Amino acid sequence: MTIGAEDSLTTLETNKPLSESVLWRAQRSYFERVGIDAWRDATVPHYVTCNPTLAHAMAQVVLGFLRDCHAGEARAGSEPFHVLELGAGSGRFAFLFLRVLAELREVMGWSHVPIRYVMSDFTESNLRFWRAHPALRPFVTAGLLDFALVDVERMDSTLELLESKTMLGAGSLGRPLTVIANYVFDGVAQDAFFIEKGQLSECLFTVATETPELDLSAANVLTRLRLASSRRAVHPDYYPEPELNGLLRGYTDRLDGGSVLFPAPALRCLEKLSALASGSLFLLSADKGHLDEASLALEVDPQVTVHGSFSLPVNYHAFQQWFLRKGGEHICADHRQSSLVVAAFILGAPARGMPEARLAYHLAFNGPSPDGFFRLRQGLEAHYEMLEFEQLLAHVRLSRYDARILGDCLPAFSQKMTTLSAQERVALAQAIGRAWANYFHIGESRDLAFAFAACLYQLGEPASALALFEESLALYGEDPRTLWNLAMCLFALGRSEDAARSLVKAGESFPLLHAHIGLLPKSG
Structure with missing residues (x-):
């Protein structure tokens, strides 16, 4: 977001304190627009x-x-x-x-x-x-x-x-x-100060854009803004509140060189x-x-x-x-x-x-902390397929049954599916149930209900799989692949008439499904 000397830009504002910058109006407009x-x-x-x-x-x-x-x-x-x-x-x-x-x-x-x-x-x-x-x-x-x-x-x-x-x-x-x-x-809006040799200066910002008459509520508006900074000497009694000025004086007395962000609105x-x-x-x-x-x-x-x-x-x-x-x-x-x-x-x-x-x-x-676990997950996620079943399951449990982490681990679990013992199958099915209970849907494209349901079907749990395929239909609509897989669960549960109705509905949307046998995958 830095202004370069070669840029040909339209200036939106000049030498404003950071907390008064147009950046914050653009920030608010972004969240109000996209929700x-x-x-x-x-x-x-x-x-x-x-x-x-x-x-x-x-x-x-x-x-x-x-x-x-x-x-x-x-x-x-x-x-x-x-x-x-x-x-x-x-x-x-x-x-x-x-x-x-x-x-x-x-x-x-x-x-x-x-x-x-x-x-x-x-x-x-x-x-x-x-x-x-x-x-x-x-x-x-x-x-x-x-x-x-x-x-x-x-x-x-x-x-x-x-x-x-x-x-x-x-x-x-x-x-x-x-x-x-x-x-x-x-x-949240902050101020910025620069301290050098006991002198307090406020950091002032000039904001410019390559787009004349830029609408601050437009998509990706923040990527189109450019910043340049300058400084102006100020007295440590900068704010109306003595408590905030006391904090500023402390920084002025103890620091020498560099900028300090100051969260006055938050305080x-x-x-x-x-x-x-x-x-x-x-x-x-x-x-x-x-x-x-x-x-x-x-x-x-x-x-x-x-x-x-x-x-x-x-x-x-x-x-x-x-x-x-x-x-x-x-x-x-x-x-x-x-x-x-x-x-x-x-x-x-x-x-x-x-x-x-x-x-x-x-x-x-x-x-052991959430911060440490987050870093560990970053290192592990590219190598899930190298972990043994119990190691993968331990990772999911240590995440406290994080639905996202279990979803990321599913391909590695699927590779091991044919070698799992009955006890391991039960343990994985239970983990899926607990992870789904932790899932909060906000409308993202990744259909975890479908992915979890497909895994449960492979584990020999058609009733649990059926419930999650139904969740997938409720959240993402009547996808023919979901309807077909739901029918497979119904057949496994002896509900042939319900299964047939689901197959007919799936075939109406995608006739080529009639040539398929078994579960259908769903990407995305």
């Missing part, structure tokens, strides 16, 4: 924060914090603990988190403790998608899930919960508010969220970014990454300092997290401290 399609076609990366491994780890930490709070209460109240997810995006993380939450509450005998998970985003189309999604309705019916329109950059002082029709304002919550923010703060949002619970806030966030001050100023200019939308590294050190200055605490990993930084921040900790939250975080993120 759930941003994740459906994988244009916006989300798998690393929307998988069962991370959901399980975060659910353990959140439950640890809630146990700490509950143990410190004089008496149990009927008000629910609120868990607010900012920028819930595709909805996959929320679905997985809620599944784990329900499971762990049952295991620990905590089903009687009321918890309300709130999915939020600034895009109304995303909320409509979630509220209509059949996989989320059981959680809504159980009173476990609600929805809210929340704009991190333009956070209001009130929060309306759409299902329960509850309006939250300052001091509304008698229990601490938990906030989850995954891949959120990297896409203002947290200030308003903490006010809902009279200053009691637990933030659990996963993103790309920096936790230590030494790594902040390694870049001369902020590095913008474009992927449909765009993102910048998160200055988690600023979050840490903001919480500490307000008397809060933080929890972070004891090692460098290479692909995903996961950190916790607390305001108004329970009087007894947070032993449960700290223990849960330690077990989830120090040593």
Whole structure:
């Protein structure tokens, strides 16, 4: 996105602070225009924060914090603990988190403790998608899930919960508010400063394009923007808020050389969220970014990454300092997290401290962790066919039955199908069932229901295969290959008349199917 000297461009704006740049308007227009399609076609990366491994780890930490709070209460109240997810995006993380939450509450005998998970985003189309999604309705019916329109950059002082029709304002919550923010703060407006020899300068950006009269809501608009930066000396008392200026002064005093991204809008949002619970806030966030001050100023200019939308590294050190200055605490990993930084921040900790939250975080993120598993998967996925059956199955189990990972492993499992023992066949069928239960459909082209069903049929499980072929029909329409395979399952179950009807319907769409015997594959 850099402007070159040879470029012939139309300037959209000149020397604007980063947080006021036209980039953010283009970003908002992109998400408002494409809605759930941003994740459906994988244009916006989300798998690393929307998988069962991370959901399980975060659910353990959140439950640890809630146990700490509950143990410190004089008496149990009927008000629910609120868990607010900012920028819930595709909805996959929320679905997985809620599944784990329900499971762990049952295991620990905590089903009687009321918890309300709130999915939020600034895009109304995303909320409509979630509220209509059949996989989320059981959680809504159980009173476990609600929805809210929340704009991190333009956070209001009130929060309306759409299902329960509850309006939250300052001091509304008698229990601490938990906030989850995954891949959120990297896409929220930030400021950028350059520090050299004790002098603070703000980074100013000029944005240009090769396309005159560019429509900011047009497809791929961000790929057509070019940036150039300059600097202007400023006083450390840059913001109206003394707390933010104190953070800036700290960087000016301690750093020398390089740029620092500063998440002022995100910190203002947290200030308003903490006010809902009279200053009691637990933030659990996963993103790309920096936790230590030494790594902040390694870049001369902020590095913008474009992927449909765009993102910048998160200055988690600023979050840490903001919480500490307000008397809060933080929890972070004891090692460098290479692909995903996961950190916790607390305001108004329970009087007894947070032993449960700290223990849960330690077990989830120090040593074996979602970040480590993600890196391991990246190395393994090109070599699945070399693994033995038990090794493949162990990988799926370690992923906590990730539907995507099992789908990637299916070709390797199929190669071994003829040599599997009866016990191994049962184990694989059970793994498919558990992975499918973790699947949250957003309309992507990959038909996992079909792939899982075909494998189940090969395993001698026609009833289970039939159920998933029916899921495939419901999700992707009456494909003749699906209808044919469904008929094979019906024949195996002795339902000849139903099978014949399915074959006729398949043959009407694709007459050449009549010459085929056995299951049909489906690519894509």
